[in-house]
Amino acid sequence: MVKEATEKVIPNPFVPYPATLTSSVDLTTDVKLFTLELDRPEDEFDYKPGQFAFVSAFGVGEGPFGLASVAYRKEGLQFAVRRVGTVTNALHQLEPGAKTGVRGPFGNFFPLDDYKGKNIIIIGGGIGFAPLRPVITTILDNREDYGEVLILNGARSPSDLCFASEFDDWAKPPRTKVELTVDAGDDNWNGRVALIPDVLAELGPSPKDAIAIICGPPIMIKFTLTRLKNLGFGDEQIVTTLEGKMKCGLGKCFRCNVGEKYVCRDGPVFTFAEISQFIEQF
Amino acid sequence: MTKILGKTGLESWLHNIMQERALVAPKHVGDLILFDPVQSVDEVVFDYENTNLSPKEFFFPRTDTLFTTKSQDNDVELIPTIIDQETVIFGIRPCDARGIAMLDGPYLDDPADSLWAQHRNKTTMIGLSCTKPAPQCFCTSVGSAPNDSSSVDIMLTEVDDGYAVEAVTEKGERLLQGVELKESDVTLSAPSCDTSVPAEGIVETVKKVFDSPYWSRLADRCIHCNVCAYVCPTCYCFDIRDRTDKGKIERIRTWESCQSKGFTRIAGGHDPRADKGSRLRQRFCHKLLYFPQQFGPLSCVGCGRCVVSCPVNIDIREIISDLQELGAKVG
Amino acid sequence: MSEDNSPLVIGFLCNWCSYAGADMAGTSRQAYPPNIRIMRVPCSGRVDPLLIVKCFEEGADAVLVAGCHPGDCHYTEGNYHGRRRFALLRDLLDFMGIEKERFRIEWISASEGKRFAKVVSEFTDEMTKLGPRKVG
Amino acid sequence: MGEDFTQQIRDKAKELLENGAVECVIGYETGSDGVSARPAFIYDAAEVDRLAFDNTCTHNLVKYLLDKKGKSTAVVVKGCDSRALNLLLSERQIQRDKVYVIGVVCPGVVEWGWNKRSEQLQKRCNWCRQHTPVVSDFAVGEPITEEPPAEFADVAEMATKTAEDRATFWRDQAERCIRCYACRQACPGCYCIDCFVELLDPEWVGIRIAPDENWMWNTIRAYHLGGRCISCNECERVCPVNIPLSLLNRKLEQEVLDLFDYKAGMSEDAPAPLITFKKDENLGIAE
Known part of the structure; x- marks a missing residue:
């Protein structure tokens, strides 16, 4: 059990890689998409869809955010950040050129290679859609590896739909559908006004050779899960990424645990087969 | 054979330790007994049950600086904290030492917490076994004992004419270098502690x-x-x-x-x-x-x-x- | 304490009376020591005791709260509430070793530029004599 | 006291639970050391024999009513605790018709200690001027009608020290504080949903567990109880590093008495001194 503390200098895992904010774009009224470049080439890291990193607003603190970009495109590290607290407020005030820091990548990822040949259903609600964007990018960049793809994106209102400018591109490839829905429309909205679980029931995707990837607020996940099960999806066919309060990302601060599992290290990506084995309700 | 360090010998040893390193020992602070840096051997409390707070703060301080930043010309330099101070903790109880060793589990798990690792490297623990456990103690029920030396560097046990000394680790041996110890055939008593807590299973x-x-x-x-x-x-x-x-x-x-x-x-x-x-x-x-x-x-x-x-x-x-x-x- | 060892005084001035009074002091060229750092607040009743304690925590030597004369509050009764809070806080702080003299409450109207300058000068003098806070 | 009080409390609790008047009775039982009392929550009339009352019943159980909002609850209170009831009633935190008060005339409680029964009365009991509960639906014990006037020798003693010594004294206390907030958690008057000390924006108090921040916390905690503290002194009892918080509380109690002629928790409708004012008072300010 006890490991010998070694004499060699151990790098401090709390020190982030210095980075510069290169662009900051409004996605919705309270969500911005940040693009960061690491300052030192030797810090460059590889990462997979579903992983996350901590972004620092020096002087305020740091917070964990899902990586919204894909590593192989080398377009910088992207994070979609909703303004909800002190750190995200501070990040929203940064101008391009500002110095920041990145610590990561942390956590596991969506095993997209294992999903090859399968039909994919991607369901995201609100800011919960952010960690799904690299999943979509990866699948569409390797379109022929996957079967039918259904993307279902919902939000409270049309102006809360994340990545709206990319929907058209996502719908271009064959056998790919993008469905949008909002809880409440506005004057310019011609689309659906319905809750995600209801839209899902209406679309009725087949569970055969399919994987459903969902992310969103707890209440949405709860009801979406019920609908997927009604459609015949098994627990192991449903994958989600959990959100937990985190401070370290290293499995040390014991804040994001669900039972003996850490969201930061054992997750954040879990199948519902795994979640149903958790001792603690989440 | 048991090695014995007399009471005055212990005091002068602690005094010598203090010349080069920080010495932390049980000490009266207000009406509490706490582990605290001591400036002289007179401050050390040798006879106590258990301190009011655990000595974990010398490895996991109440407040620790992870790093500081220095800004210059729109360039941010991040400076990790380096711990230079060599510290000796005297009088740590087997239970407390075990608690600290136990936290190596999460803290040294990859990637290791460098501050914890540095504190561990720079600190030598001199244990003092419990001759009379307090009524609330139950270390024996949870897999340890009042004389458990497994987590300290040096273990001392009070005997009639001083302290029986056991160097447990190399670090402990180094600290004992040059200290004169008497040989004795005294047998150390093994005090008992509450074993009635049904922790098994x-x-x-x-x-x-x-x-x-x-x-x-x-x-x-x-x-x-x-x-x-x-x-x-x-x-x-x-x-x-x-x-x-x-x-x-x-x-x-x-x-x-x-x-x-x-x-x-x-x-x-x-x-x-x-x-x-x-x-x-x-x-x-x-x-x-x-x-x-x-x-x-x-x-x-x-x-x-x-x-x-x-x-x-x-x-x-x-x-x-x-x-x-x-x-x-x-x- | 500022670098030249002269006392650091934080002044919370109500927008309607005392801040205008300070303004008046300025426009009528009434000199007063530069030790005071002025915060404009809507009303002396808005000065949360937290702000005052925070000033002392951060190392201020003295705090001045100035508002409208009783009866003249722009919000009718803000300064009456403030008066009670400050009276109690001043006693508590004194008990904790921050002398009563270091926390001063004054009623200064918009027309009392001269008095504002006088209060700040006297207060600063007094604080210089009292010396810096020795602990904390 | 002792067995007689215990029996009266058990009988009343049994009656209340049996006739469904309350869902839970909050009282005291003997703790795991077999010596000192601890809070007990009785939901079932069959369990009333767990209840006990003796001179180790130090806890202010009124705090727990904040967890029982809207639920009919009986609570055992001593004189000091009962003032907390009035405090919470006047601040609209609890509803009178949901609380059944079993008021015990308290002869004083002894120093609290684990596994040892002290014979020494707690400090607060020597100062106590409210042995008889100010609110009760069922009284246990003979009311004490005459209480001597308040005295503040400890506060006066502190005031004889120089300002520097006073500052040093509190600095030392702050240095020992570990910011566990046990003082707040035990206090019936501390019920803010977001305590100022945990607010991030603005961050009134930094998170360092260090003398400056700790000093700020202790000062404001005491101040926020100014004119509200009902002198149960639970904050000081629960402090793991024995900070004499009663000194701060009592200083404020004395000042509130002097300045505003007010004693907290004596009635459920007298407004607390800091939410009201008199136009023609000067309180020693800007004279």
């Missing part, structure tokens, strides 16, 4: 009673004051935030407790442990279930601090008994 039991209403009934009484966590040698939750002082930014971490409201509340407002019962369960399940699952031993060393310090008598020994009884009923 508790891991399996906790799994069975996890969803019991027991927790929320117990939490009726709990005032979620965090005292248990702060006095505990094995509680290691922390908070991290930045601090700005006259342009200097430091990222600091401080003690925090899973008992505080909002500990798990995420920015959007959702809190998986919003009710008192699930917060209280978290603390005991961490000690009795999660930690054993992750690292082996129960993360309770039986020091009894929470037992004495809890203002509303939430007693881990009683809880372990209750759970075993409850588990037996569940079958």
Whole structure:
């Protein structure tokens, strides 16, 4: 059990890689998409869809955010950040050129290679859609590896739909559908006004050779899960990424645990087969 | 043969240690006895049951600077904290030392916490075995003993004409270099400590009673004051935030407790442990279930601090008994 | 304490009376020591005791709260509430070793530029004599 | 006291639970050390024999009523605790018709200790001027009608020290503080949903567990109880590092008495001194 503390200098895992904010774009009224470049080439890291990193607003603190970009495109590290607290407020005030820091990548990822040949259903609600964007990018960049793809994106209102400018591109490839829905429309909205679980029931995707990837607020996940099960999806066919309060990302601060599992290290990506084995309700 | 260090010999040894290193020892602070840096041997308390706070703060300080930043010409330099100070802790009890060694589990797990590792490297622990355990102590019930030398560098045991000395680690041997020890054939008594806490098999039991209403009934009484966590040698939750002082930014971490409201509340407002019962369960399940699952031993060393310090008598020994009884009923 | 060892005084001035009074002092060229750092607040009743304690925590030597004369509050009764809070806080701080003299409450109207200058000068003098806070 | 009080409390609790008047009785039982009392929550009339009352019943059980909002609850209170009831009633935190008060005339409680029964009365009991509960639906014990006037020798003693010594004294206390907030958690008057000390924006108090921040916390905690503290002194009892918080509380109690002629928790409708004012008072300010 006890490991010998070694004499060699151990790098401090709390020190982030210095980075510069290169662009900051409004996605919705309270969500911005940040693009960061690491300052030192030797810090460059590889990462997979579903992983996350901590972004620092020096002087305020740091917070964990899902990586919204894909590593192989080398377009910088992207994070979609909703303004909800002190750190995200501070990040929203940064101008391009500002110095920041990145610590990561942390956590596991969506095993997209294992999903090859399968039909994919991607369901995201609100800011919960952010960690799904690299999943979509990866699948569409390797379109022929996957079967039918259904993307279902919902939000409270049309102006809360994340990545709206990319929907058209996502719908271009064959056998790919993008469905949008909002809880409440506005004057310019011609689309659906319905809750995600209801839209899902209406679309009725087949569970055969399919994987459903969902992310969103707890209440949405709860009801979406019920609908997927009604459609015949098994627990192991449903994958989600959990959100937990985190401070370290290293499995040390014991804040994001669900039972003996850490969201930061054992997750954040879990199948519902795994979640149903958790001792603690989440 | 046992090696003996006389009482005056011990004092001069401690005095010598103090010349080159920081010496931390039990000391009177107000009406408490706490581990604290001492400037002279006179301040050291040799006869005490257990200190009011555990010595974990010399490895996991109440407040620690993770790194500081220096800004210049729109360039930010991040400077990690380096710990230079060599420290010797004298008089650490076997239970407390075991608690610290136990935290190597999470803290040195890859990627290692460099501050913890540095504190561990720079600190030598001189243990003092318990000749008369206090009524709240139950180290023997949780896999240790009043003379357990497994987690210290040097173990001292009080005998008639001084202290029996055992160098446990190389670090300990180095510290003892040049210290004159007498040979003696005295046999060391093995004091006993409360063995009645039914901790055996508790891991399996906790799994069975996890969803019991027991927790929320117990939490009726709990005032979620965090005292248990702060006095505990094995509680290691922390908070991290930045601090700005006259342009200097430091990222600091401080003690925090899973008992505080909002500990798990995420920015959007959702809190998986919003009710008192699930917060209280978290603390005991961490000690009795999660930690054993992750690292082996129960993360309770039986020091009894929470037992004495809890203002509303939430007693881990009683809880372990209750759970075993409850588990037996569940079958 | 500022670098030249002269006392650091934080002044919370109500927008309607005392801040205007300070303004008046300025426009009528009434000299007063530069030790005071002025914060404009809507009302002396808005000065949360937290702000005052925070000033002392951060190392201020003295704090001045100035508002409209009793009866003249722009919000009718803000300064009456403030008066009670400050009276109690001043006693508590004194008990904790921050002498009563270091926390001063004054009623200064918009027309009392001269008095504002006098208060700040006297207060600064007094604080210089009292010396810096020795602990904390 | 002792057995007689215990029996009266048990009988009343049994009656209340049996006739469904309350869902829970909050009282005291003997703790795991077999010596000192601890809070007990009785939901079932069959369990009333757990209840006990003796001179180790130090806890202020009124705090727990904040967890029982909207639920009919009986609570055992001593004189000091009963003032907390009035405090919470006047601040609209609890509803009178949901609380059944079992008021015990308290001869004083002894120093609290684990596994040892002290014979020494707690400090607060020597100062106590409210042995008889100010609110009760069922009285246990003979009311004491005449209480001597308040005295503040400890506060006066502190005031004889120089300002520097006073500052040093409190600095030392702050240095020992570990910011566990047990003082707040035990206090019936501390019920803010978001305590100022945990606010991030603005961050009134930094998170460092260090003398400056700790000093700020202790000062404001005491101040926020100014004119509200009902002198149960639970904050000081629960402090794991023995900070003499009663000195701060009592200083404020004395000042509130002198300045505003007010004693907290004596009635449920007298407004607390800091939410009201008199036009023609000067309180020693800007004279």
